[in-house]
Amino acid sequence: MSTQAQAVIGALYGDEGKGLMVDCLAAATPGAVVVRSNGGAQAGHTVVGAAGARHVFHHVGSGSFAGAATHFSRFFVAHPMLLLDELAALGQLGVTPKISSDPRALVTTPFDVIINQALELARGTARHGSCGLGFGETIERNLRPEFALSTKDLFRPDLRARLVSIRDAWVPVRLAALGITALPAELATALADDITIGHFEADCAAYLDRVTLWPDRRLCERGTIIFEAAQGLLLDQDSGAFPHVTRSNTGLANMLAIAVEAGITELDATYATRCYTTRxxxxxxxxxxxxxxxxxxxxxxxxxxxxxxxxxxAPLDLGVLREAIAHDLALDRGGIAVKAGLAVTCLDQADDGFAVTDNGEGMRLDPAKAASRIANLVGLPLWAEGWGPRRGDVRLHVDAVAA
Structure with a gap:
């Protein structure tokens, strides 16, 4: 049983190469279990396999091409409808991941998706940037115990009655609270049609056929843990720029809570950033x-x-990057020893002499030396640099990780 774990965290707004880094770590860690520590199906972590197959991981851990298992932690939000589609796509690539879930992992219903999309459409040009997959609405609904739905509830004999209650009692209350008086025709039809519930019940049954219940506290019995965060530190619900945030903690917070439960005592956290910034x-x-x-x-x-x-x-702002990582590392670690390093990706996209900024001042960097320069200015050891979309394009600085 290993009490050491690794982690990959997006340092800015997401899309920093977390999937690529998890794939690399999983390839170097036989028998690894990738633990989704936050978020849900709105994640999109791209991995290109050795044979050139490309997949955008939403539910399943990004170490699957390397043979790693996947675990949905208690902080993960499962989306049965979309998981089945993803497993079918992976199956066509010859990948059949082993998946487990903590019984407490929340579950998105079609009604959360309907509310989410109706709200975002109603905002017009003032949209918050939602993916329209019902993630935030799932969190909101589960604040009400009578409407809560977690993975363990999918085994309940009264699942259909609970779904009817969510539709008939929760949805009207939530729409009224949001000031939505009418739904677009397509959403209104999906809400009223009993077929929607029937299809979701079938999805839940198929979901349970593919996912094994396993508590977070017993994770270390499964193998070496690689935590995979979703989104980035600047979208964290507690430290991002509200309301343009996600309804989860995107950095160490959830990982540390899981680690305490599981008996993990050491954590190596890789903070990933592109050599420029995206949102x-x-x-x-x-x-x-x-x-x-x-x-x-x-x-x-x-x-x-x-x-x-x-x-x-935007150009990479080293001041913003430094502050975001420092804030995350300042969290109470609950006695867990945390080492941190930096991964800089997308260096293959940089021409000779590209710009970054620091404290309002611009500087030009040579791509060949940029990763080490960025890491030095941020105050972290350089653990990896990415020169393309595949595992073989990543230079791992093993000595730095082991130091």
Missing amino acids: HGAGPLKGEVSALPGINVADPTNAPNEWQGTLRL
């Missing part, structure tokens, strides 16, 4: 520009979409 969705972005001189941005995952618009860009 997909509404909210502040310091130094935002329409294009980045010296950067050939390549991002097929974050295509423009109805809910989050177009990927936004």
Whole structure:
């Protein structure tokens, strides 16, 4: 039983290369279990396998190509409807991940999705940047015990009655509280149709066929743990710029809580950042520009979409990066020894001499030396640098991790 664990955390607004880093760590850790420590299906972590197969991981841990198992922690929000689609897509790539879940992991219903999409549509140009998948609404509903739904509840004989109660008693109250008096026709039809509940029950049954219940406290019995965070530190519900945040803690907080339960005593945390800054969705972005001189941005995952618009860009701000990581590392660690290092990704997209900023001053960096320079200015050891989308494109600084 190992009491040491690793972690990958997005240092800014997400999309920093967390999937790539988890894949690399899983490949170097036989028998690993990737633990989803926050978020839900709105995550999008891209991994390109050795044979060139590409998958955007939403539920399943990003170490699956490397053979790692997946565990949904008590802080994860499961989305049975979308998990089945993802497993089917992975199956076509020859990947069949082993999945377990803490019984307390929350579950998204179709009604959370309906409310989420109705609210975001009603906001018009003042949207918060939601993905429209019902994540935040799932959190909100579960604050009311009579409407709560977690993974263990999917075994209840009264599941259908509980879903009917959510639809008939919770949804009207929530819509009224949000000031929504009418739904778009398509959403209204889905809400009223009993087929919606029937389909969801079938999805839940299939979900239970594929997911084994396993408590967080027994995680170390499964293998070496790799925590995989979703989103980034600047979207954390407690420290991000409200209301443009996610309804979860995106850094160490959840990992430390799980570690205490599981008996983990040491944690190596890799903070990932691109060599420039991106944000997909509404909210502040310091130094935002329409294009980045010296950067050939390549991002097929974050295509423009109805809910989050177009990927936004800014030079990497080392002051913002340094502050975000320092704030996360200042959390009460509950006696757990934490070591931290930096991973800098997307260096292959930088031309000779690209710009970053620090305390309002710009500086130009040589891509070949940029990762070590950025890590030095942030005050962390450099643990990895990414020069492309595949595992073989990552240079792991093993000596730094082991120090």
